[in-house]
Amino acid sequence: MxxxxxxxxxxxxxxxxxxxxxxxxxxxxxxxxxxxxxxxxxxxxxxxxxxxxxxxxxxxxxxxxxxxxxxxxxxxxxxxxxxxxxxxxxxxxxxxxxxxxxxxxxxxxxxxxxxxxxxxxxxxxxxxxxxxxxxxxATYVMVVNKEAYKYLPNGLTKEDVRKPTEKWTYEALLQWAKNMKEKTGTPKFGLPMAPKGLFHRFLHGYLLPSFTGYEAKEFDSPNGIKAWEYMRKLVNYIHPASSTWAAMSEPLLKGEVLLAWDHTARIKPAIVQQPDKFEVIPVPRGPAGRGYIVVxxxxxxxxxxxxxxxxxxxxxxxxxxxxxxxxxxxxxxxxxxxxxxxxxxxxxxxxxxRGVTAQSSSPDSVIAMIPNLGKYGGEFTNTYRKVFKKVVLQKASLQKEVSAAAKLLKSLFEKAGTPIQ
Amino acid sequence: MRSERSLAPYLLFMPTLIYLAVFLVYPLLKALFMVITPEEGTGYTLANIYAVLSDSTFWEALKNTILLAAVIIPLQVFLALMLALFVNTKFRGYMTIVYLITIPLALSDVSAALMSYNIFSPSGYINKILLNLNLIKHPIYFFGFNATTSEFWVIVITEVWRATPLVFIILLAGLQMIGREYFEAADVFGFTKFQKFIYITLPLLKPSLQSALLLRTLFAFQIFGVVWLLAGRDIPILAGETFYQQTELQQYHIAAVYGFVIALISILISWVYLTFLKSAKEV
Structure with missing residues (x-):
């Protein structure tokens, strides 16, 4: 029972x-x-x-x-x-x-x-x-070691950079990086340029949109040419070991650079280890606005x-x-x-x-989305890296290289069936 | 019984043949297929080969790979020969020296590159010593996009240190095979040390030299880890570009072309060495 x-x-x-x-x-x-x-x-x-x-x-x-x-x-x-x-x-x-x-x-x-x-x-x-x-x-931002504020160019304040205001421009970044090099003896601005680094995102999602308003559409326009001319100047103040860095956390922690750009996930370790030393700041703006990638x-x-x-x-x-x-x-x-x-x-x-919100709330934002190019994604990013190498590092003919790359980019968007952006 | 015996050699051969077919012939054919077919669609094409040959990075990578081999191999062979001759005098405690020389043989290229980075990096030993001695104010940058010449020489030093022991071991074995009677006969005829080296040691060392050169040259064209870790793509090389095309750009057919070029160069080098460095007595 x-x-x-x-x-x-x-x-x-x-x-x-x-x-x-x-x-x-x-x-x-x-x-x-x-x-x-x-x-x-x-x-x-x-x-x-x-x-x-x-x-x-x-x-x-x-x-x-x-x-x-x-x-x-x-x-x-x-x-x-x-x-x-x-x-x-x-x-x-x-x-x-x-x-x-x-x-x-x-x-x-x-x-x-x-x-x-x-x-x-x-x-x-x-x-x-x-x-x-x-x-x-997710996005890519800049990290500043507070010590770098000592070298801010005339007319640019910490608040301009943190907020950001219209004064925080690529020209101001150039001057800041120049000041740091001249006053410390070595370049103190770094970018993750190693093959595994995300430097190509800086070029297509930050530099070009800030100068032209687009990632690829106006690549060979007069403003596009200006963007590459700008890089030719900035490279003199970029830390030369950048091409060996895939992520900026370590160079920031070692003090090799005082100012850097990278993906939020890749700079997080530096800020977690020394939160009192670093600040996250929005990126500068160019003639067309403040270009940045939003994932x-x-x-x-x-x-x-x-x-x-x-x-x-x-x-x-x-x-x-x-x-x-x-x-x-x-x-x-x-x-x-x-x-x-x-x-x-x-x-x-x-x-x-705080840094990410300040950047994404900026009224002059020019948002760049990583284009959905499928299998052409690799060729797309490689094109920017190649132009940088040829035009900026090897001083090849700017107009010729930029025109050829613009054609290639256009064809990649066409092949992928995505409108050029 | 008879047929069993005649089958035996083939059966013994089989594992090797199967191994070669699965791990060498099949991938090679597959790579060749990828070289001549498009990434998308069907049919055959030369577009992949054209894309690689018209890319300036390929020629830069080929130039750098040849240049590295041309600098590293003679240095390694010369150093290894000197060391082998020195050790072959069999002075007291010479085995300790052999052990010391061969330590890098146990290291992978990645370990060797990381050790080298710790020596030459901005916060490495060399910079620390120079800074502490007040000989420099700021660290010297051996690596970076505007330091490709120093990067090149750091790679050469690392590769020479890492791979010379292999050549050394082959040459030392070769030297130890040369019978003493040749030198005793030379003494009777009043040969100088230099004459003994030129007329006895070198000719009898030729097969060992041939093996060492062949091995080192093949390895030199596959150089990857040391360059990739120390210079990234500042100094493009063939194997590095293969890896980059495959993993970063995911252009598998273009990567296959790069891989195939390395394979072709390796086959060509083997043929050149085996044809032109053939020992006179080989029949």
């Missing part, structure tokens, strides 16, 4: 559990981000677990490559059997999906008590349609997505200031909402976030 009672109880338990599982809403969230094991564990084990506890919605997290995701979203749309409710991807990828009319507008989602950084908000609207909600961002990650909803309300709740949860701070602490992606900056604990992360 006792035996039957136990079996009966177990059957009941299984029934209750399955009934709960059937009744609890479940949505699919596909993402091209948070793929490494540690990040995925944080996403599933911490964020989505806490979301399920709070909302009663279970989320199945699917980490896919961009091509896998695009073909799945396209196939589901075609057959009308859409299973995906939320998509997390880079701006470039979402742009392509939006152009294929695969995404719904996400304008009216209730997202209270948060202000999205205006530049990110602006880029999430593609052809008049709000395509995604900004989720995370913007957005959250989008497929056009025929099931359980849209649950999807909106997930988007609300992921863009909450407190969730965004958790993401910064665990994964290193920066918040997209201004309220999150105040919630970041003091120390290295706050120093980094």
């Amino acid at each position: 006792k035996k039957f009672a136990v079996i009966g109880l177990m059957v009941l338990l299984v029934f209750v559990v399955s009934a709960y599982a059937v009744s609890a809403p479940k949505i699919y969230f596909v993402s091209t981000q948070m793929h490494p094991a540690g990040e995925r564990e944080f996403m599933v084990g911490t964020l989505l677990k806490s979301f399920a506890k709070e909302s009663g919605i279970n989320v199945e997290f699917l980490a896919l490559t961009y091509n896998e995701m695009l073909s799945r979203v396209s196939a589901e749309e075609k057959t009308g059997k859409v299973t995906i409710s939320v998509i997390g991807d880079l701006h470039g990828g979402l742009d392509v999906m939006a152009s294929r009319n695969l995404l719904q507008e996400v304008k009216g989602i209730p997202l209270p008590n948060r202000t999205f950084i205006s530049t990110l908000e602006k880029y999430s609207v593609i052809k008049g349609k709000k395509v995604y909600v900004p989720w995370m961002q 913007a990650v957005g959250l989008a909803v497929p056009k025929k997505a099931p359980q849209k309300e649950a999807a909106y709740k997930l988007i609300d949860y992921l863009t909450r200031p407190s969730t965004q701070v958790l993401v910064l602490q665990h994964v290193g992606f920066f918040p997209t909402v201004k309220e999150a900056t105040g919630k970041i604990p003091t120390g290295a992360l706050r120093i980094l976030a």
